[in-house]
Amino acid sequence: xGLKSTLHNLKEKYKGTNMAPAFNAxxxxxxxxxxxxxxxxHIKVADDLKRTMNTxxxxxxxxxxxxxxxxxxxxxxxxxxxxxxxxxxxxxxxxIKVLPLVIVSYGVGLAIEFLxxxxxxxxxxxxxxxxxxxxxxIVPIDTPLWMLAVAVAFGVVIGKxxxxxxxxxxxxxxxxxxxxxxxxxxxxxxGDKVWxxxxxxxxxxxxxxEKLDAISGETILGSLAQGKEVAYSLSDMFYGFIPGSVGETxxxxxxxxxxxxxxxxxxxxxxxxxxxxxxxxxGLIFNGLVNADVISExxxxxxxxxxxxxxxxxxxxxxxGTVFMATDPVTASxxxxxxxxYGFLIGFLSIMIRVFNPAYPEGVMLAILLMNVFAPTIDHYxxxxxxxxxxxxxxVKSA
Amino acid sequence: MSNDIKIKxxxxxxxxxxxxxxxxxxxxxxxxxxxxxxxxxxxxxxxxKVGAKVKAGEPVFxxxxxxxxxxxxxxxGEILEITRGEKRKILAIxxxxxxxxxxxxxxxxxxxAANADSVKAHLLASGCWPFVKQRPYDVIANPNKAPKAxxxxxxxxxxxxxxxxxxxxxxxxxxxxxxTALGKLTEGAVHVSVGKNTNSPLSGLNGxxxxxxxxxxxxxxxxxxxxxxxxxxxxxVVWTVNAQDLVIIGELLLTGKFNAERIVALVGSSIKxxxxxxxxxxxxxxxxxxxxxIDKDGNDRIISGNVLSGKQVKPDGSLDYYSxxxxxxxxxxxxxxxxxxxxxxxxxxxxxAMTFSWLTPNKKFDLNTNTNGEHRAFVxxxxxxxxxxxxxxxLQILKACMYNDLDEMEALGMYEVAPEDFALTEFxxxxxxxxxxxxxxxxxxxIKEIG
Numbered sequence: 001x002g003l004k005s006t007l008h009n010l011k012e013k014y015k016g017t018n019m020a021p022a023f024n025a026x027x028x029x030x031x032x033x034x035x036x037x038x039x040x041x042h043i044k045v046a047d048d049l050k051r052t053m054n055t056x057x058x059x060x061x062x063x064x065x066x067x068x069x070x071x072x073x074x075x076x077x078x079x080x081x082x083x084x085x086x087x088x089x090x091x092x093x094x095x096i097k098v099l100p101l102v103i104v105s106y107g108v109g110l111a112i113e114f115l116x117x118x119x120x121x122x123x124x125x126x127x128x129x130x131x132x133x134x135x136x137x138i139v140p141i142d143t144p145l146w147m148l149a150v151a152v153a154f155g156v157v158i159g160k161x162x163x164x165x166x167x168x169x170x171x172x173x174x175x176x177x178x179x180x181x182x183x184x185x186x187x188x189x190x191g192d193k194v195w196x197x198x199x200x201x202x203x204x205x206x207x208x209x210e211k212l213d214a215i216s217g218e219t220i221l222g223s224l225a226q227g228k229e230v231a232y233s234l235s236d237m238f239y240g241f242i243p244g245s246v247g248e249t250x251x252x253x254x255x256x257x258x259x260x261x262x263x264x265x266x267x268x269x270x271x272x273x274x275x276x277x278x279x280x281x282x283g284l285i286f287n288g289l290v291n292a293d294v295i296s297e298x299x300x301x302x303x304x305x306x307x308x309x310x311x312x313x314x315x316x317x318x319x320x321g322t323v324f325m326a327t328d329p330v331t332a333s334x335x336x337x338x339x340x341x342y343g344f345l346i347g348f349l350s351i352m353i354r355v356f357n358p359a360y361p362e363g364v365m366l367a368i369l370l371m372n373v374f375a376p377t378i379d380h381y382x383x384x385x386x387x388x389x390x391x392x393x394x395x396v397k398s399a
Numbered sequence: 400m401s402n403d404i405k406i407k408x409x410x411x412x413x414x415x416x417x418x419x420x421x422x423x424x425x426x427x428x429x430x431x432x433x434x435x436x437x438x439x440x441x442x443x444x445x446x447x448k449v450g451a452k453v454k455a456g457e458p459v460f461x462x463x464x465x466x467x468x469x470x471x472x473x474x475x476g477e478i479l480e481i482t483r484g485e486k487r488k489i490l491a492i493x494x495x496x497x498x499x500x501x502x503x504x505x506x507x508x509x510x511x512a513a514n515a516d517s518v519k520a521h522l523l524a525s526g527c528w529p530f531v532k533q534r535p536y537d538v539i540a541n542p543n544k545a546p547k548a549x550x551x552x553x554x555x556x557x558x559x560x561x562x563x564x565x566x567x568x569x570x571x572x573x574x575x576x577x578x579t580a581l582g583k584l585t586e587g588a589v590h591v592s593v594g595k596n597t598n599s600p601l602s603g604l605n606g607x608x609x610x611x612x613x614x615x616x617x618x619x620x621x622x623x624x625x626x627x628x629x630x631x632x633x634x635x636v637v638w639t640v641n642a643q644d645l646v647i648i649g650e651l652l653l654t655g656k657f658n659a660e661r662i663v664a665l666v667g668s669s670i671k672x673x674x675x676x677x678x679x680x681x682x683x684x685x686x687x688x689x690x691x692x693i694d695k696d697g698n699d700r701i702i703s704g705n706v707l708s709g710k711q712v713k714p715d716g717s718l719d720y721y722s723x724x725x726x727x728x729x730x731x732x733x734x735x736x737x738x739x740x741x742x743x744x745x746x747x748x749x750x751x752a753m754t755f756s757w758l759t760p761n762k763k764f765d766l767n768t769n770t771n772g773e774h775r776a777f778v779x780x781x782x783x784x785x786x787x788x789x790x791x792x793x794l795q796i797l798k799a800c801m802y803n804d805l806d807e808m809e810a811l812g813m814y815e816v817a818p819e820d821f822a823l824t825e826f827x828x829x830x831x832x833x834x835x836x837x838x839x840x841x842x843x844x845x846i847k848e849i850g
Contacts, residue, residue, distance in 0.1 A: 397635075
């Protein structure tokens with residue numbers, strides 16, 4: 001009882017002061033508050049926003065752990081001294097490379113959230129709990145921490161807080177952060193070096209005159225875009241033993257996370273399913289074009305277009321984006337019908353951009369951001385359908 | 400027009416403390432309180448002063464904006480006190496009840512020979528009119544407008560609701576008189592719903608269109624009934640009457656007496672022996688609550704009405720004008736260590752986010768008044784639609800109300816809804832938004848701007 005009453009007294013003491021939101025944010029992490037209903041419904045469901053966000057984070061934890069092991073595994077494989085996947089050596093690299101990303105992401109993001117809450121005198125909202133976890137999972141392993149910090153600050157302030165905070169933003173904050181990195185530091189975020197720890201460093205050493213072999217840290221999409229042979233088997237792609245952003249590689253674990261989100265009714269199965277259908281449709285169209293000899297073998301799009309349609313689901317960030325980012329309820333379509341259209345177009349456009357974007361062969365980020373912008377438009381037309389029905393009923397009556 | 404209405408979207412909230420089917424006479428309340436706030440939008444003009452003696456059924460005040468609508472005293476007695484609030488607004492009119500009850504005689508009324516105007520005049524003068532409510536806006540019906548139909552729900556699906564089949568039993572004569580009279584007031588039908596596979600006294604009435612409903616709450620809400628049978632369009636009006644109030648209307652027509660007696664269910668997990676009581680509108684809650692279960696110094700929430708839409712009252716408060724349930728549940732003003740992330744078995748949840756009520760669909764829960772989290776902006780989508788059977792977009796209409804866009808509110812179907820239709824969406828809301836209050840305020844803006 002001691003802690004509970006001490007904290008309660010502190011809460012009363014801070015009430016009305018500038019510090020109240022910051023204190024309450026920490027207090028409510030320990031204790032579900034003593035708030036009661038007034039009028040309206042006198043009882044409420046057990047879920048709140050914290051529980052909801054926490055569920056999404058739990059779904060991502062396996063991806064994070066896998067990403068930490070994979071960081072070391074890819075690093076040593078590229079160096080030519082492979083280690084066991086589930087080894088301490090592999091995990092150690094993940095620990096020193098991935099953990100700082102997580103810490104910087106949460107540290108900078110939450111600091112800004114607290115600051116805004118104190119200035120604007122509202123409670124600290126939970127949206128960043130998920131964003132802060134997403135960010136380290138969707139950046140390349142060697143992203144410099146200062147760069148990440150700048151991007152997070154940009155993403156939280158411009159992507160979210162200027163619109164009014166959690167629930168009001170138009171673009172997915174995690175993707176805003178990644179898009180900022182992509183456009184502000186293009187040399188870091190693309191190319192074939194940043195995906196494996198040590199590759200960039202090695203390049204710099206070679207440039208400085210040391211006699212070493214360069215490391216290839218190329219992703220599968222990178223190889224395909226350049227028309228090279230892919231060095232990984234399908235099962236590697238499915239299990240995730242491939243280079244890529246920290247948490248996006250293991251389709252298996254993403255699939256499990258997605259199933260967990262659907263089962264817990266937190267993530268929208270409509271968006272996930274329709275996005276997969278959209279991607280397969282686009283993939284089939286491209287395969288069809290290749291089979292019909294519309295695209296010559298010499299075309300720079302040939303190798304990506306001829307990739308078997310369902311392989312697209314396994315490579316790149318498609319699976320991760322579909323499961324964890326397209327389903328963000330704030331930036332997705334809000335109507336059930338709208339979700340089908342929204343998801344389908346994300347899948348469809350992801351593969352299209354992936355194939356046609358010469359600078360950077362991954363489309364899911366841009367596809368989701370684009371559809372975030374169009375989600376309100378989709379909803380508008382869906383809701384108008386309901387409005388028109390109502391108008392029609394009125395006309396039939398009065399006629 | 401289907402006579403069999405099946406609702407799929409919704410949620411049955413199963414709580415502890417269902418009333419046992421046994422009726423007792425409540426201790427006769429010494430006091431009777433009328434609260435003008437029960438009649439939304441009515442500005443009362445008093446007809447009596449403190450110290451005046453009134454009989455049961457004698458007018459106490461009328462509506463300033465429509466003087467024909469009279470509000471009568473449920474008991475005979477002396478006006479003890481008139482409580483006023485800010486700007487002298489009348490909050491409560493308290494009467495001391497006589498030991499021997501006397502009734503004002505409104506005269507027997509020949510329902511079958513009557514026409515619309517005479518029925519209307521009789522109900523207005525005798526104080527029965529406030530039982531007739533209207534949509535749009537969910538307020539007391541405007542007697543100058545003709546409704547396209549009248550709707551009565553004879554099926555109570557709300558959590559711990561009084562079983563209407565039980566409370567209306569034996570009242571067939573009164574019910575028949577009331578629906579016959581109401582039937583004269585509309586060109587359209589009198590739609591009555593009863594639960595499927597139940598034996599309702601309402602199902603045998605003449606002059607009604609009977610519908611059977613099944614499915615989870617809100618299948619018993621009159622709003623659901625209207626939406627499924629004959630949804631309201633702009634410019635139209637429908638009237639609704641609570642089934643239990645038909646008995647009072649019927650008795651008045653048959654005997655000329657305004658008998659405010661009503662069978663009320665006393666329910667909730669804080670009640671040791673939940674059951675039914677025969678009491679009167681405006682009676683002190685304490686007369687039923689304390690003798691029958693709850694501790695005097697217990698920390699409980701007393702609600703006049705059901706847990707979803709009822710009003711919070713003090714123990715010395717009174718039964719409100721439209722309720723036939725008194726619910727008592729524990730207050731939840733305590734902290735819970737790691738309550739936001741630990742697995743939850745003892746609370747209801749719509750999701751499976753480490754909440755396990757889905758494992759025990761038939762379990763009766765003991766819920767308290769804790770909000771289980773703090774108020775937030777709207778974040779999740781799709782969860783309201785799962786419990787909202789009306790052909791309306793709930794999230795969108797709530798947002799339209801919040802930014803007061805009258806055109807959008809109208810286009811999205813604001814004429815069709817009442818606050819109670821949004822009780823379930825409010826219950827499941829993860830962001831803990833006050834949906835019913837938002838809708839009520841939205842309706843009030845529409846009354847003011849559109850009329």
